[in-house]
Amino acid sequence: MTINNLVGLGDANESTTHEHVATPWGNAHHGSVGVGGGRYTAIRVPFGTHLRITALMSPGQSEGRSLYCMFRGLENFPVTLGGLQLPSNARLRSVSARDLMLEPTEWVTLVNTSSGDVGDKGGALLMVMQTVKSGNSHCLEGTHRATIDGVETVLSSGFEDYYLSGQYFDAGPFATAVSGSELRLSLSLPLPPSLCLFDLAHIRGRVEQFLIEPKSSATEESICVASNAQHLHAGFCD
Amino acid sequence: MTYASKFAGLDESVPLVLTAYRFHTEDPIVWHGEFAVRWQNGMERAGGLAAKNTALDFNILIYEWVNGT
Numbered sequence: 001m002t003i004n005n006l007v008g009l010g011d012a013n014e015s016t017t018h019e020h021v022a023t024p025w026g027n028a029h030h031g032s033v034g035v036g037g038g039r040y041t042a043i044r045v046p047f048g049t050h051l052r053i054t055a056l057m058s059p060g061q062s063e064g065r066s067l068y069c070m071f072r073g074l075e076n077f078p079v080t081l082g083g084l085q086l087p088s089n090a091r092l093r094s095v096s097a098r099d100l101m102l103e104p105t106e107w108v109t110l111v112n113t114s115s116g117d118v119g120d121k122g123g124a125l126l127m128v129m130q131t132v133k134s135g136n137s138h139c140l141e142g143t144h145r146a147t148i149d150g151v152e153t154v155l156s157s158g159f160e161d162y163y164l165s166g167q168y169f170d171a172g173p174f175a176t177a178v179s180g181s182e183l184r185l186s187l188s189l190p191l192p193p194s195l196c197l198f199d200l201a202h203i204r205g206r207v208e209q210f211l212i213e214p215k216s217s218a219t220e221e222s223i224c225v226a227s228n229a230q231h232l233h234a235g236f237c238d
Numbered sequence: 239m240t241y242a243s244k245f246a247g248l249d250e251s252v253p254l255v256l257t258a259y260r261f262h263t264e265d266p267i268v269w270h271g272e273f274a275v276r277w278q279n280g281m282e283r284a285g286g287l288a289a290k291n292t293a294l295d296f297n298i299l300i301y302e303w304v305n306g307t
Binding site for chain 1: 295
């Protein structure tokens with residue numbers, strides 16, 4: 001996932017400008033309040049004895065770029081979700097895909113946790129983010145359906161309904177603590193200047209500033225997992 | 239649907255690029271064994287609501303744990 005993804009934005013298109021398509025926004029969970037940076041997320045990342053955070057330069061960036069970021073967390077503190085305390089061995093996992101091409105009315109599985117041993121693993125859904133690019137708006141008629149422990153449930157009667165809006169997002173772009181939408185027809189998105197993606201890196205104490213060397217390539221990885229239940233909350237200043 | 243208002247508008251016949259996010263922090267969805275989510279690219283292949291080919295990016299975050307430990 002990219003920094004933009006963590007704050008609920010899609011990836012930028014080919015433009016690398018920092019033009020904002022909307023005024024700065026933010027809430028207790030996440031936000032984007034700067035042009036060249038100012039992205040933050042309060043997603044709780046459980047970890048045990050250690051945690052690794054890695055920042056990678058996006059391809060084509062020049063040398064000598066600086067990254068300013070902050071990561072803060074608590075030790076020996078439970079992680080809760082909607083009032084539910086998660087087990088101490090809970091870990092955050094990312095599932096993502098890019099440029100899946102769907103034919104009209106085709107179904108796509110966004111996530112499937114099924115393993116060989118039913119009942120072996122439990123879990124809770126934290127965030128869903130989708131970017132759709134289509135020849136018209138009628139992809140929004142498609143519904144979301146979940147299968148929870150063998151029982152199928154209709155999560156929405158249409159795309160925008162799942163994201164708590166209605167009528168093809170007729171109120172325009174919005175961002176709340178629980179859902180948001182950004183309509184882009186031909187506009188660029190702001191990108192943090194130095195980041196392509198981040199996964200978790202080994203940290204001790206509080207990291208306030210560090211220099212990064214540009215990598216020759218950037219690859220996407222899932223958010224890594226560690227051992228005991230502690231959590232991390234990250235803010236990105238630039 | 240085509241609409242135009244003071245703050246927003248949409249012409250359903252033109253190409254669409256849209257990103258949306260949803261957090262389940264206030265309405266948890268929890269499972270004990272298996273979980274899957276599917277989405278359908280539109281509901282019609284012909285007629286007034288006929289969908290077109292769609293390119294999809296998605297990111298899902300889940301908490302996961304081994305039961306009984």
